[in-house]
Amino acid sequence: MKLLSAEQTRAADAYTIQGEGISSTDLMERAARAFAGWFENKFQPSEQVHIFCGPGNNGGDGLVVARLLHERTYGVQVYLVGEQDKTSQDFSINLKRLPEALQPKHIAKSADLPALVKSSCVIDALFGTGLNRPVTGIFAQVINMMNESGATITSLDMPSGLYTDSQTPEEGAIVQANHTVSFELPKLAFLLPQHEQFVGDWHVVPIGLSQQFISEVASDLYFTTQQDVHQLIRPRKKFSHKGLYGHALLLCGGYGKIGAAVLAARACLRSGAGLLTVQVPQAGYTVLQTAVPEAMTLTDKHRKHLSALPSNIDTFDVIGVGPGLGTERVTKTAVGQLLATVSQPLVIDADAINIVASSDKLKAQLPKGKVIFTPHPKEFERLVGKVKNDYDRLQHLREFCTEYQCYVTLKGSHTAIGTPEGKVYFNSTGNSGLATGGTGDVLTGVITALVGQQYSLEEACLLGVYIHGLAADLALSTVGSIAMTASDVIDHLPKAFMHLNQPMP
Ligand SMILES: NC(=O)C1=CN([C@@H]2O[C@H](COP(=O)(O)OP(=O)(O)OC[C@H]3O[C@@H](n4cnc5c(N)ncnc54)[C@H](O)[C@@H]3O)[C@@H](O)[C@H]2O)[C@@H](O)CC1
Numbered sequence: 001m002k003l004l005s006a007e008q009t010r011a012a013d014a015y016t017i018q019g020e021g022i023s024s025t026d027l028m029e030r031a032a033r034a035f036a037g038w039f040e041n042k043f044q045p046s047e048q049v050h051i052f053c054g055p056g057n058n059g060g061d062g063l064v065v066a067r068l069l070h071e072r073t074y075g076v077q078v079y080l081v082g083e084q085d086k087t088s089q090d091f092s093i094n095l096k097r098l099p100e101a102l103q104p105k106h107i108a109k110s111a112d113l114p115a116l117v118k119s120s121c122v123i124d125a126l127f128g129t130g131l132n133r134p135v136t137g138i139f140a141q142v143i144n145m146m147n148e149s150g151a152t153i154t155s156l157d158m159p160s161g162l163y164t165d166s167q168t169p170e171e172g173a174i175v176q177a178n179h180t181v182s183f184e185l186p187k188l189a190f191l192l193p194q195h196e197q198f199v200g201d202w203h204v205v206p207i208g209l210s211q212q213f214i215s216e217v218a219s220d221l222y223f224t225t226q227q228d229v230h231q232l233i234r235p236r237k238k239f240s241h242k243g244l245y246g247h248a249l250l251l252c253g254g255y256g257k258i259g260a261a262v263l264a265a266r267a268c269l270r271s272g273a274g275l276l277t278v279q280v281p282q283a284g285y286t287v288l289q290t291a292v293p294e295a296m297t298l299t300d301k302h303r304k305h306l307s308a309l310p311s312n313i314d315t316f317d318v319i320g321v322g323p324g325l326g327t328e329r330v331t332k333t334a335v336g337q338l339l340a341t342v343s344q345p346l347v348i349d350a351d352a353i354n355i356v357a358s359s360d361k362l363k364a365q366l367p368k369g370k371v372i373f374t375p376h377p378k379e380f381e382r383l384v385g386k387v388k389n390d391y392d393r394l395q396h397l398r399e400f401c402t403e404y405q406c407y408v409t410l411k412g413s414h415t416a417i418g419t420p421e422g423k424v425y426f427n428s429t430g431n432s433g434l435a436t437g438g439t440g441d442v443l444t445g446v447i448t449a450l451v452g453q454q455y456s457l458e459e460a461c462l463l464g465v466y467i468h469g470l471a472a473d474l475a476l477s478t479v480g481s482i483a484m485t486a487s488d489v490i491d492h493l494p495k496a497f498m499h500l501n502q503p504m505p
């Protein structure tokens with residue numbers, strides 16, 4: 001699905017209102033109803049709910065939510081924050097519709113601030129997508145008071161004070177929500193690690209925004225859903241044979257890190273590779289043959305490190321390189337040779353990324369349209385230089401992918417996949433159980449297998465990252481997030497593929 005900017009969200013709003021011939025208050029009612037539906041499932045009517053409303057339509061939504069929750073027997077206290085002379089039209093209409101029993105309190109100065117306690121239940125409806133400057137003054141005081149109270153805060157559409165799609169200036173106060181309930185589509189800000197403390201758990205509720213508008217609007221930001229990847233996966237044909245599913249080569253493992261090769265190899269085989277050859281240094285031969293009997297093993301002439309490419313390198317359909325490799329001089333030379341000579345697609349991870357990053361000459365040799373890099377944020381910085389914040393990182397991602405005409409899966413909680421056209425796809429699966437050594441090696445194996453099966457490089461990134469996260473999500477119910485290991489992720493790849501191979505409900 002696409003991600004829209006604040007401006008595009010406003011346009012989607014206007015298009016829907018016009019297309020359906022409804023009023024903007026009708027859409028506000030719909031949005032508030034969707035929010036209240038979520039809220040009712042989460043919080044008991046015995047709660048006293050404190051709703052803080054700003055002057056715009058976000059505050060307007062808050063007023064409608066107040067009315068709806070009052071009808072549903074919640075105790076509600078409404079606070080109108082700031083001067084009341086510049087409120088939006090829909091805010092004013094809904095203020096008039098507020099039942100008499102709900103006498104709002106005004107907060108214009110510090111003396112008006114209420115005393116919230118830890119057990120308070122708060123709805124933050126100060127600002128949404130219309131925020132156009134950092135929050136200061138009385139609004140900031142309200143936000144600081146909410147944050148310091150320790151109350152359970154649910155933000156309506158956006159945590160107030162947080163910019164929807166650009167870096168929030170440092171001087172602005174921002175609500176630290178426990179939950180953020182947003183409309184129709186997730187917002188870019190929700191997907192960035194630097195915003196975790198503000199956004200909390202986020203949820204999206206549908207409000208019937210025009211699907212036509214959303215499908216036609218130009219956006220190069222996407223959020224990968226199960227439906228998106230379900231369309232990509234290709235079931236096997238009855239008369240197919242192993243030759244049709246690619247012969248993958250993995251150049252992985254060094255002394256003390258042969259396990260990385262084992263993990264990548266097992267993941268590659270569990271992701272449908274027709275044939276797999278793994279080249280390891282001599283020290284890894286017995287390990288590989290024992291741990292992964294399905295893989296063919298080539299041994300490097302070096303005892304501890306990769307030092308040369310296999311002589312039959314042309315026979316492979318895809319080459320995955322990097323996990324556990326080390327950055328010895330001999331290995332650097334071999335990676336240089338790989339970039340300069342091979343014509344197959346390459347999946348470049350870990351130390352192979354570090355080697356490429358260390359040399360502008362190697363970067364210049366990257367074959368166009370043939371490379372997938374799978375860096376974690378540190379490795380990415382080695383490639384592009386220090387980044388200032390998560391938006392800057394995204395900008396670098398786009399620029400690197402377009403300059404080198406490559407794909408990058410920038411790993412993290414919502415792994416961001418950059419393409420040579422400058423598109424970015426955020427992944428929706430995975431959990432903190434993946435924050436453990438070796439899970440990146442698994443991802444290299446998965447993506448290498450998919451490229452070998454003739455998925456396009458973009459498809460292999462989208463599908464591979466999604467499946468890898470889904471396997472971890474499925475592993476949660478048996479091993480939980482604390483005990484999860486990279487091997488658990490491999491063990492759940494079969495379930496993940498089966499899950500995706502089923503018809504969508
Ligand atoms: N398309 C959608 O998704 C829908 C959005 N709706 C709601 O409408 C909201 C957007 O409403 P608006 O465009 O009125 O914007 P907001 O209500 O987010 O804020 C705009 C108001 O706040 C003022 N303001 C902005 N930054 C400020 C600051 N730092 N300090 C003090 N005042 C500031 C502006 O001058 C304006 O009066 C959404 O977040 C959502 O809650 C719904 O009502 C309907 C459907």
Ligand SMILES: Nc1ncnc2c1ncn2[C@@H]1O[C@H](COP(=O)(O)OP(=O)(O)O)[C@@H](O)[C@H]1O
Nearest residue numbers: 411412413430431432434435437438439440441
């Ligand atoms: N908190 C998290 N939530 C979801 N996924 C995570 C989280 N932390 C790490 N991951 C995923 O785990 C993998 C870690 O890869 P990497 O850092 O290369 O590990 P290693 O090099 O040890 O194999 C990536 O796919 C990343 O997206």
Ligand SMILES: [K+]
Nearest residue numbers: 124127156158
């Ligand atoms: K809000």
